[in-house]
Amino acid sequence: MQRYFIKGTVSLNETCVMDDEHVHHIRNVMRAKAGDKFNVVDGEGNAYLVRLTDLEPVSYEAIEKIENEVELPVDITLYSPFLKGDKMDLVIQKSTELGVHDFILYKAERSVVKLDAKKEKSRLLRYEKIAREASEQSRRTKIPSISFAGALKTIDFTQYDLVLFAYEDNNLTGSSIKDILTRTSVKTIAVVFGPEGGFTETEADIFKTYENIALGRRILRAETAPLYALSVIGSYYE
Amino acid sequence: MQRYFIKGTVSLNETCVMDDEHVHHIRNVMRAKAGDKFNVVDGEGNAYLVRLTDLEPVSYEAIEKIENEVELPVDITLYSPFLKGDKMDLVIQKSTELGVHDFILYKAERSVVKLDAKKEKSRLLRYEKIAREASEQSRRTKIPSISFAGALKTIDFTQYDLVLFAYEDNNLTGSSIKDILTRTSVKTIAVVFGPEGGFTETEADIFKTYENIALGRRILRAETAPLYALSVIGSYYE
Numbered sequence: 001m002q003r004y005f006i007k008g009t010v011s012l013n014e015t016c017v018m019d020d021e022h023v024h025h026i027r028n029v030m031r032a033k034a035g036d037k038f039n040v041v042d043g044e045g046n047a048y049l050v051r052l053t054d055l056e057p058v059s060y061e062a063i064e065k066i067e068n069e070v071e072l073p074v075d076i077t078l079y080s081p082f083l084k085g086d087k088m089d090l091v092i093q094k095s096t097e098l099g100v101h102d103f104i105l106y107k108a109e110r111s112v113v114k115l116d117a118k119k120e121k122s123r124l125l126r127y128e129k130i131a132r133e134a135s136e137q138s139r140r141t142k143i144p145s146i147s148f149a150g151a152l153k154t155i156d157f158t159q160y161d162l163v164l165f166a167y168e169d170n171n172l173t174g175s176s177i178k179d180i181l182t183r184t185s186v187k188t189i190a191v192v193f194g195p196e197g198g199f200t201e202t203e204a205d206i207f208k209t210y211e212n213i214a215l216g217r218r219i220l221r222a223e224t225a226p227l228y229a230l231s232v233i234g235s236y237y238e
Numbered sequence: 239m240q241r242y243f244i245k246g247t248v249s250l251n252e253t254c255v256m257d258d259e260h261v262h263h264i265r266n267v268m269r270a271k272a273g274d275k276f277n278v279v280d281g282e283g284n285a286y287l288v289r290l291t292d293l294e295p296v297s298y299e300a301i302e303k304i305e306n307e308v309e310l311p312v313d314i315t316l317y318s319p320f321l322k323g324d325k326m327d328l329v330i331q332k333s334t335e336l337g338v339h340d341f342i343l344y345k346a347e348r349s350v351v352k353l354d355a356k357k358e359k360s361r362l363l364r365y366e367k368i369a370r371e372a373s374e375q376s377r378r379t380k381i382p383s384i385s386f387a388g389a390l391k392t393i394d395f396t397q398y399d400l401v402l403f404a405y406e407d408n409n410l411t412g413s414s415i416k417d418i419l420t421r422t423s424v425k426t427i428a429v430v431f432g433p434e435g436g437f438t439e440t441e442a443d444i445f446k447t448y449e450n451i452a453l454g455r456r457i458l459r460a461e462t463a464p465l466y467a468l469s470v471i472g473s474y475y476e
Contacts, residue, residue, distance in 0.1 A: 070456050090328075098456070099454065137459065138459075139457050178473060216336070216337065216476050217309075219335075219376045221335060221376075224335050228465075228473075231466040231473075232470060232473040234454045234466075235454065235466075235469075
């Protein structure tokens with residue numbers, strides 16, 4: 001069922017006017033008629049089954065609250081450098097389906113892609129659209145936020161209960177994600193991935209006191225590693 | 239390090255002539271010189287560190303056997319329908335990185351893509367190339383085989399120790415993959431995924447006596463579901 005994220009809040013059995021940004025989709029893409037049903041997720045993350053009551057203006061009435069919890073019980077922040085070509089799109093879309101809470105796109109020392117402020121802004125709009133659509137499609141009640149950061153050394157990782165560092169050279173010596181999760185109880189997790197060319201030693205040094213994770217015994221591409229880690233973390237909690 | 243899959247076998251400290259199919263890559267892409275080192279995986283799945291000894295003909299000598307086991311201890315066969323656009327490429331590439339043993343591309347009742355015999359043949363060559371390159375890149379010692387099959391009802395699933403059926407409607411009621419693996423000891427697993435439009439009831443009926451698996455609480459796209467399942471199965475064994 002089609003799902004729309006709105007900015008305000010919804011009350012049961014009250015008529016609401018739909019946010020402008022969804023009007024075109026409802027009228028011209030879905031070609032909806034009064035009586036049609038869809039889902040609305042309000043600004044507080046509550047999901048409702050609603051019925052379209054009018055098209056001029058586009059309005060709906062909430063019939064019932066949807067209680068199934070689809071969000072992970074931990075907030076996972078994914079730290080990824082910019083990846084080349086459509087790989088960044090892939091990571092944003094798939095990680096959103098897999099339940100990530102936030103993306104922070106940092107500047108890795110070996111990043112191939114360098115963006116100026118103007119390009120960052122247009123990429124941000126593109127990534128936010130991908131995350132919103134993936135949230136709708138996977139029926140989430142939260143759209144991951146996306147932000148840009150500088151070098152890894154400028155980031156305060158002490159704000160997280162757990163920091164998992166995916167360092168390729170540690171594939172045979174890193175800890176398994178499930179072993180780490182089994183021995184800790186956390187609410188916030190940062191998972192840090194490197195660029196296509198890997199981390200530099202200077203970057204790896206930052207994470208000496210954090211958990212190095214193994215991603216299986218095969219070498220995963222930069223865009224596959226986050227999907228593996230998020231799947232494994234998700235399967236631990238769900 | 240560059241890795242080449244060859245057809246014959248390799249003995250330590252003996253000179254071998256490289257298979258024709260890799261000669262162009264070694265000479266013109268890698269621009270290798272005598273003394274350069276790379277990996278060779280022979281037809282029996284043994285990996286070697288080798289040294290290039292000559293370019294005319296391209297020959298090498300095996301210096302040492304690489305003993306790290308990178309293959310999963312279970313053989314996973316992925317049953318997927320043809321997926322639209324570049325989604326099939328994505329599933330082949332990523333599943334190979336994640337350790338899949340074989341792909342069987344079957345004809346789902348709701349498959350959007352219909353291929354005639356000629357197109358099947360050209361797609362097969364394309365998919366085999368993707369699987370070979372992903373095996374090389376992820377440093378595997380096995381290239382997954384790829385084959386085509388008819389409808390699900392024509393396939394004998396009793397040949398597998400365990401059959402996992404990923405039925406979207408069961409996301410809230412299916413069993414977790416790790417719970418199923420914990421209570422069974424298996425060598426061969428078939429994991430069966432549906433097309434973009436989902437399985438029909440007739441197809442779902444075939445799997446009534448097999449394990450329905452949950453893929454987390456969010457609705458995953460057809461091409462994301464296999465990556466989740468393979469990550470979770472891999473993390474259980476590694």
